[in-house]
Amino acid sequence: MPVTCVFGMQWGDEGKGRLVDLLAASSDVVVRYQGGANAGHTVVVGREKYVLHLLPSGVIQPRTVNVIGNGVVVDPWTLLAEVDELERRGIQLGGRLFVSDRAHVVLPYHKRIDAALERLRGAASLGTTSRGIGPTYGDKAMREGFRVADLLRPESFVERLRATAAARNGILARAGLEALDPEQVVRETLEVSQRLAPYVADTTALLLEAHRAGKDILCEGAQGFALDVDHGSYPYVTSSSTGPAGLAAGTGLPPRAIDRVLGVVKAYSTRVGAGPFPSRDTGPAGLHLGERGHEFGATTGRKRDCGWFDAVVARRAASTQGVDSVALMKLDVLSGLPELKVCEAYELGGKRILAPPALAEDWEACRPVCRSYPGWDRDLSGVRRFHDLPREAQAYVRALQEVLGVAIEVISVGAERDRFIRTTGGVPA
Ligand code: GDP
Ligand code: IMO
Ligand code: MG
Numbered sequence: 001m002p003v004t005c006v007f008g009m010q011w012g013d014e015g016k017g018r019l020v021d022l023l024a025a026s027s028d029v030v031v032r033y034q035g036g037a038n039a040g041h042t043v044v045v046g047r048e049k050y051v052l053h054l055l056p057s058g059v060i061q062p063r064t065v066n067v068i069g070n071g072v073v074v075d076p077w078t079l080l081a082e083v084d085e086l087e088r089r090g091i092q093l094g095g096r097l098f099v100s101d102r103a104h105v106v107l108p109y110h111k112r113i114d115a116a117l118e119r120l121r122g123a124a125s126l127g128t129t130s131r132g133i134g135p136t137y138g139d140k141a142m143r144e145g146f147r148v149a150d151l152l153r154p155e156s157f158v159e160r161l162r163a164t165a166a167a168r169n170g171i172l173a174r175a176g177l178e179a180l181d182p183e184q185v186v187r188e189t190l191e192v193s194q195r196l197a198p199y200v201a202d203t204t205a206l207l208l209e210a211h212r213a214g215k216d217i218l219c220e221g222a223q224g225f226a227l228d229v230d231h232g233s234y235p236y237v238t239s240s241s242t243g244p245a246g247l248a249a250g251t252g253l254p255p256r257a258i259d260r261v262l263g264v265v266k267a268y269s270t271r272v273g274a275g276p277f278p279s280r281d282t283g284p285a286g287l288h289l290g291e292r293g294h295e296f297g298a299t300t301g302r303k304r305d306c307g308w309f310d311a312v313v314a315r316r317a318a319s320t321q322g323v324d325s326v327a328l329m330k331l332d333v334l335s336g337l338p339e340l341k342v343c344e345a346y347e348l349g350g351k352r353i354l355a356p357p358a359l360a361e362d363w364e365a366c367r368p369v370c371r372s373y374p375g376w377d378r379d380l381s382g383v384r385r386f387h388d389l390p391r392e393a394q395a396y397v398r399a400l401q402e403v404l405g406v407a408i409e410v411i412s413v414g415a416e417r418d419r420f421i422r423t424t425g426g427v428p429a
Contacts, residue, residue, distance in 0.1 A: 008224030009317035015329030017041025020057035028215035030058025033250030034240040035222030036073035040298025070102035071250015116175030127273030137239035151193035204252025225317035236275025243321040263323040276363035279343040327410035
């Protein structure tokens, strides 16, 4: 399939990085299209573990070309640190990493403003990753941002920065933080922009040409549907469109070029940061999921809240994003739980609802309506065929496929590359 979109259908951390690395083995180009260094995508290869924030998760596969599209907000310091780290570990990126000249740049003051806004929100803080994501996308929409191409023109960069410094300093002053000095920002940025320059390209042209030549292009979403700026639990969301809609805007590939949409879900739910999470479990089951699933943020190290699979969110993701098939990750983590639950609907104000409400306060007030399934004890990490799973695990996967209404084509039973089951056309009914 020439253009495939892989995106998260929950609250992020579904295992997108692990899946993209797997699929990248047979892809020519791997592209990130939105988000920034708020993402933490983990790839495990033997004893090596890589946590990627800005680099596409295709970089570990040696044959791939990797693109950071125009829709990504790029923190050049973090990006170059990632490049250095990979090169130190023997992975060379010269000639196979391209960064869009149109991508907006996260500058140090964006991170300070992110932290300042969180402080000003007080008890209503969103729990952002403090990576400057909201302020950078905010500047982009306000038409006050700086793009990668601007960094390569320091004279006009400093001029525009001087002209807009007053507004930014207003926010910093309100939070009791030091004002930004445009000349210093430019000095800091000059060095990094020289190092970034060799990777900069018109990536839209590059992708259109790859598409025309029939190359396999794998596009990697960051975050997940419930954190989507339009469809998620606003304002407890990130600042971009996380699904295939974001792909077209964030790469320059036309929407009709997308041949296949592969949604990624975890076999349960997690959430990090503030906001509604009706199927959260704070009892022994939640503890089991957190411990067995090692549910700590790959970017901030924060503990992720854990709970049952939320079919209300996943169904909405499947229908609005046109999901063709699903990859189900971390099924192995459920081994040892006596009972499993799936949240099939919410109850709000005495009514049963099948879609998330518009207001976060209503979403917060929703009670999960769950169906129970028997659990299993066996370790699943060695299973490679659906029929070799315990009967209870087969029934649980079938139930998820049914509530989603979309074929589950990949089942992952471990973080390592070979630990998965492929079920072409979905699991048998
Ligand atoms: P992403 O942000 O969607 O790429 O996901 P993260 O990397 O933040 O979190 C997923 C975590 O689960 C990582 O530590 C992965 O190594 C791990 N992981 C992925 N798939 C599986 C799986 O099937 N089983 C287990 N046990 N761990 C997995
Ligand atoms: P990956 O790609 C999980 C959450 C933050 C916070 C909200 C807004 O690894 O799945 P932001 O810094 O984006 O302004 O924070 O979004 N968040 C994520 N949660 N996985 C992620 O990325 C996330 N990126 C942002 O915790 O609640
Ligand atoms: Mg992650």
